[in-house]
Amino acid sequence: MLPSLNVWGLSIDLTLVLIVSYVVVLWAGGWALEALARTHFRRAQRHAHDGFAYDAELDRYECPQGELLTLDTHDDRDKLAIYKAPAASCNACVLKAFCAPHDEGRRIYHSLAEFHETDVGRFHRRLSLTILGVALAFAGGGLVAWWSRPGGWLLAIAFGVSIVLLWLDLRDAPRNPGEATRASETPSQW
Amino acid sequence: MTVSSLWLQGAVLTFVFGFAVLTFSAVRIYQDSAPMPDQVVDEAGKVLFTREQILEGQELFLTYGLMQFGTVYGHGAYLGPDFTADYLHREALHMAGRYGGDEAGRQRVRKELQENRYDPKTGTLVWTAGQVSAFGEIHEHFGELVYGRKVSGVGLKASMIRDPEDTRKITAFIAWTAWTAVARRPGLAYSYTNNWPPEELVGNSLTGDAVMWSALSLVALLGGIGIVLGLYGRYSHAVGWHESEEQRIRFIPPADVALTPAQRVLSWYFLVVAALFLLQNLIGGATVHYMVEASGFFGIDLPRWLPYNLTRTWHVQLAIFFVATAYLAAGIFLAPLISGREPKGQRLLTTALLVALAVVVFGSLGGEYLSYHGLLPRGQRAFLGAQGWEYLDLGRFWMYLLIVGMVLWLVIIYRGLRPRLGTESRGNLPWLFLYSALTIPAFYAVGLLTNTRSTFAIGDFWRFWVVHLWVEDFLELFTTMLVALIFVLMGIVSERFATRLIYFDILLYSVGGVVGTLHHCYFSGGPAVEMSLGAFFSAAEVIPLTLLTVEAWSFLQLGNRQQVGEAATFPHRWAVLFLASVGFWNFLGAGVFGFLINLPVVSYYEIGTLLTSNHSHAAFMGVYGMLALALLVFCTRYLARPEDWSEGLVRFSFWATNIGLMLMILGHLFPLGILQLGDAVTNGYWHARTEWFRNYPWLSWARMPGDLVFMAGSAPLVWLTLKVALRTRSGPAAADRSATAAAGASLFTEVSPAPAAGRT
Numbered sequence: 001m002l003p004s005l006n007v008w009g010l011s012i013d014l015t016l017v018l019i020v021s022y023v024v025v026l027w028a029g030g031w032a033l034e035a036l037a038r039t040h041f042r043r044a045q046r047h048a049h050d051g052f053a054y055d056a057e058l059d060r061y062e063c064p065q066g067e068l069l070t071l072d073t074h075d076d077r078d079k080l081a082i083y084k085a086p087a088a089s090c091n092a093c094v095l096k097a098f099c100a101p102h103d104e105g106r107r108i109y110h111s112l113a114e115f116h117e118t119d120v121g122r123f124h125r126r127l128s129l130t131i132l133g134v135a136l137a138f139a140g141g142g143l144v145a146w147w148s149r150p151g152g153w154l155l156a157i158a159f160g161v162s163i164v165l166l167w168l169d170l171r172d173a174p175r176n177p178g179e180a181t182r183a184s185e186t187p188s189q190w
Numbered sequence: 191m192t193v194s195s196l197w198l199q200g201a202v203l204t205f206v207f208g209f210a211v212l213t214f215s216a217v218r219i220y221q222d223s224a225p226m227p228d229q230v231v232d233e234a235g236k237v238l239f240t241r242e243q244i245l246e247g248q249e250l251f252l253t254y255g256l257m258q259f260g261t262v263y264g265h266g267a268y269l270g271p272d273f274t275a276d277y278l279h280r281e282a283l284h285m286a287g288r289y290g291g292d293e294a295g296r297q298r299v300r301k302e303l304q305e306n307r308y309d310p311k312t313g314t315l316v317w318t319a320g321q322v323s324a325f326g327e328i329h330e331h332f333g334e335l336v337y338g339r340k341v342s343g344v345g346l347k348a349s350m351i352r353d354p355e356d357t358r359k360i361t362a363f364i365a366w367t368a369w370t371a372v373a374r375r376p377g378l379a380y381s382y383t384n385n386w387p388p389e390e391l392v393g394n395s396l397t398g399d400a401v402m403w404s405a406l407s408l409v410a411l412l413g414g415i416g417i418v419l420g421l422y423g424r425y426s427h428a429v430g431w432h433e434s435e436e437q438r439i440r441f442i443p444p445a446d447v448a449l450t451p452a453q454r455v456l457s458w459y460f461l462v463v464a465a466l467f468l469l470q471n472l473i474g475g476a477t478v479h480y481m482v483e484a485s486g487f488f489g490i491d492l493p494r495w496l497p498y499n500l501t502r503t504w505h506v507q508l509a510i511f512f513v514a515t516a517y518l519a520a521g522i523f524l525a526p527l528i529s530g531r532e533p534k535g536q537r538l539l540t541t542a543l544l545v546a547l548a549v550v551v552f553g554s555l556g557g558e559y560l561s562y563h564g565l566l567p568r569g570q571r572a573f574l575g576a577q578g579w580e581y582l583d584l585g586r587f588w589m590y591l592l593i594v595g596m597v598l599w600l601v602i603i604y605r606g607l608r609p610r611l612g613t614e615s616r617g618n619l620p621w622l623f624l625y626s627a628l629t630i631p632a633f634y635a636v637g638l639l640t641n642t643r644s645t646f647a648i649g650d651f652w653r654f655w656v657v658h659l660w661v662e663d664f665l666e667l668f669t670t671m672l673v674a675l676i677f678v679l680m681g682i683v684s685e686r687f688a689t690r691l692i693y694f695d696i697l698l699y700s701v702g703g704v705v706g707t708l709h710h711c712y713f714s715g716g717p718a719v720e721m722s723l724g725a726f727f728s729a730a731e732v733i734p735l736t737l738l739t740v741e742a743w744s745f746l747q748l749g750n751r752q753q754v755g756e757a758a759t760f761p762h763r764w765a766v767l768f769l770a771s772v773g774f775w776n777f778l779g780a781g782v783f784g785f786l787i788n789l790p791v792v793s794y795y796e797i798g799t800l801l802t803s804n805h806s807h808a809a810f811m812g813v814y815g816m817l818a819l820a821l822l823v824f825c826t827r828y829l830a831r832p833e834d835w836s837e838g839l840v841r842f843s844f845w846a847t848n849i850g851l852m853l854m855i856l857g858h859l860f861p862l863g864i865l866q867l868g869d870a871v872t873n874g875y876w877h878a879r880t881e882w883f884r885n886y887p888w889l890s891w892a893r894m895p896g897d898l899v900f901m902a903g904s905a906p907l908v909w910l911t912l913k914v915a916l917r918t919r920s921g922p923a924a925a926d927r928s929a930t931a932a933a934g935a936s937l938f939t940e941v942s943p944a945p946a947a948g949r950t
């Protein structure tokens with residue numbers, strides 16, 4: 001087995017130090033996974049309307065040619081807002097071929113879904129919850145093994161923090177009303 | 191061409207560059223790999239063994255499946271010792287004891303072992319008395335541990351190899367590898383293996399080259415990422431999945447998509463995929479069980495029939511087979527969708543291929559059984575039985591047959607695409623699909639250059655042309671190819687954007703992935719330049735992995751948007767999620783865990799430990815396994831009658847396999863791998879591979895939950911595919927079918943202009 005370390009006059013089992021470090025690495029990993037996924041999610045959402053500026057106050061987009069796209073359809077169930085430019089402007093526009101290759105005027109589909117409401121978002125969330133779960137298991141297992149041994153308090157802290165993190169993460173993603181309604185409509189829910 | 195021809199030229203150039211460098215290293219390896227003496231003699235000139243005997247020993251070692259029990263030069267399976275390092279350690283101990291056991295004795299050991307007494311002119315290697323007597327003692331040790339055990343243990347059965355001539359040859363082979371690991375290259379300060387394994391007793395430690403090239407490799411990675419991300423930020427519009435306008439499309443319900451006769455046969459393929467996957471999981475369970483109970487399975491004397499080396503071989507081979515079957519099937523499924531019709535006779539060919547596959551799979555697994563149990567005549571072992579090179583385990587005959595099968599597959603794909611190929615430029619998507627399909631058998635066939643009697647460094651080099659170039663180059667390409675095609679067929683991205691992305695992929699993988707092959711050849715006896723090239727170029731492999739993950743994200747977002755918009759009609763929710771998991775595991779398993787063990791300074795201690803297992807599970811199952819499941823789900827969705835399809839089963843599989851894999855990795859392989867690596871650094875490599883391994887049975891039980899969750903995920907797929915195979919949807923009436931087919935069988939229709947489902 002592994003030797004003991006002497007830290008500040010306390011003798012601490014190296015195995016225990018490793019377990020605690022691993023638990024910390026898992027916290028960081030779970031956090032990083034979700035943070036990265038969220039960043040990409042936002043980036044991808046932004047990319048969907050590159051070149052178009054959104055004006056939140058007036059709830060409309062301005063296209064590269066200065067034409068305004070106003071709210072056309074708001075689909076609550078599907079969490080989608082559709083903005084549309086006047087067909088006449090687009091049909092007369094130099095960018096038409098690239099921007100709106102049909103005669104109805106350019107549309108922008110603006111997804112109102114939050115990260116954790118999308119499938120891909122939920123996938124990454126669950127993986128990060130799994131990682132926190134592993135952290136909890138290591139801390140818990142260690143706590144049982146070191147219950148009455150020196151250094152056990154470190155594991156108690158790790159265990160406590162793991163629970164709090166898991167709880168925070170779970171609370172962070174409330175089952176929103178939209179999801180609840182959809183659950184009753186389609187059989188393919190989680 | 192759909193895209194600028196510069197893309198094609200660029201792709202061809204980088205491809206040629208990559209293979210030019212790799213060919214250069216092939217030449218160098220033939221010139222400069224560790225020599226195998228014509229004879230090894232003692233100081234009096236008495237012949238101990240000959241080159242022929244060493245080669246026969248290697249052949250026996252391989253065909254008895256010992257490379258699937260332990261490792262040589264760190265390559266092989268992990269329950270047994272690393273024979274090279276173990277031999278070297280025992281040899282040094284034995285000699286030191288013989289020379290008095292004091293510091294002077296130890297110095298003498300170091301000097302004697304490092305001194306290169308091989309004379310290339312006469313082909314003779316002279317061993318000192320110490321080396322000669324160590325050989326006898328170690329031979330006896332391996333006899334008790336492996337060849338002639340009294341009872342089952344260490345995953346092997348009792349009296350496995352009886353002929354004393356044979357066992358002596360095997361030990362001679364191992365002794366030769368240990369000699370190459372310590373004898374200094376003429377005129378240089380390091381051994382043929384760049385001083386691998388780390389072993390204090392013989393004075394083996396990291397070389398300056400290893401440290402320098404590790405540093406340069408980091409530079410290559412960071413610099414490469416910087417350059418590529420910079421360029422990418424600038425030109426991402428040219429390659430990304432961004433569209434001018436996202437078209438609002440409606441997916442044709444799977445039940446309304448016409449199926450061709452050949453496509454309908456594929457439901458049997460997917461049943462085979464699911465069944466092989468389940469079997470692979472179960473055998474994996476038995477394999478990992480040997481880590482906690484080396485003499486059996488809950489008290490049963492399992493090694494008598496299914497020793498560890500056999501289950502490990504089957505586990506690995508089945509992984510390749512189930513993935514390959516899914517790829518073959520998906521290719522055949524997509525061909526008529528691309529070309530819009532199906533020539534006569536495809537159904538027959540597709541059925542023939544399935545039969546051929548079944549013969550290869552069960553024939554080769556059977557051959558491995560017979561070979562490892564010593565039930566084949568000597569001349570037939572490597573041919574009908576097993577060649578025993580890890581991953582190319584199957585006998586040569588089965589390898590030929592598999593290549594024939596893959597060529598038959600190419601014929602099917604070619605016939606299927608032909609109507610479309612004639613009308614397309616050679617640089618367009620359908621042609622790219624064909625080229626990409628062509629690389630798979632082509633690079634498998636390279637494996638024929640390896641045989642049981644190739645000098646190890648050379649055999650291993652060609653073996654990794656298959657193993658590495660498949661998974662880190664051509665399968666990555668084929669993956670992008672399939673996914674891009676599927677997304678084009680579903681109308682989510684345009685052909686132009688998909689084509690650019692594929693070219694971009696070829697460019698990036700050809701830079702790093704091709705030469706990166708050499709990251710498997712750092713320490714197996716090739717020249718040091720392999721280490722430099724391997725370290726430097728393989729670092730660049732991480733770039734496409736990170737970048738494509740970013741890209742995959744954007745495009746999954748597109749799929750996601752469609753799904754948000756059309757929740758009720760989007761038929762591929764789970765296929766798209768499996769693809770999302772491919773992206774995730776590519777990043778974590780291949781990118782992060784691959785790079786973690788990639789630097790020569792890490793690999794020097796790490797090779798052949800559970801950290802490799804950690805990487806290979808996360809990367810192989812995570813990327814290719816999940817992709818196989820994505821393809822299964824995607825195609826089966828069309829093959830199933832609506833009443834047989836079950837979202838619930840697929841959903842369960844998706845979560846169970848992904849969460850199970852994560853638990854397996856983080857609950858077991860990764861932490862244990864780190865501990866083992868730590869042990870290799872502090873107590874020596876041989877120790878980490880033997881003594882240490884027995885210390886952590888309790889942690890091995892930590893593997894159970896993940897494994898069980900994972901396995902639970904494979905069973906529902908068997909049930910689903912079985913139902914579908916037995917009652918494949920017959921598709922719209924015949925008249926209908928020709929109509930749909932003629933229209934170019936698309937999987938979507940555009941719905942503009944009217945905004946769908948308008949509820950304001």
Ligand code: HEM
Pocket residue numbers: 264265266580661662709710728729731732735776780781784785787788793796797798799802805806809810813814
């Ligand atoms: C999806 C992609 C990948 C797959 C499926 C994969 C799979 C594997 C497998 C199965 C092995 C074990 C080989 C053996 O036992 O000899 C392996 C080893 C290795 N892989 Fe990967 N790999 C992938 C990507 C990468 C990447 C991107 C890197 C690093 C840049 C990498 C670095 C390594 C190294 C250094 C080894 C040698 C470890 C050893 O021999 O102990 N891999 N890989």
Ligand code: SF4
Pocket residue numbers: 063064065066067085089090091093094095096099100105106
């Ligand atoms: S096509 Fe329409 S939306 Fe696009 S740039 Fe021109 S006016 Fe603006």
Ligand SMILES: [Fe+2]
Pocket residue numbers: 658662706707709710
């Ligand atoms: Fe590799």
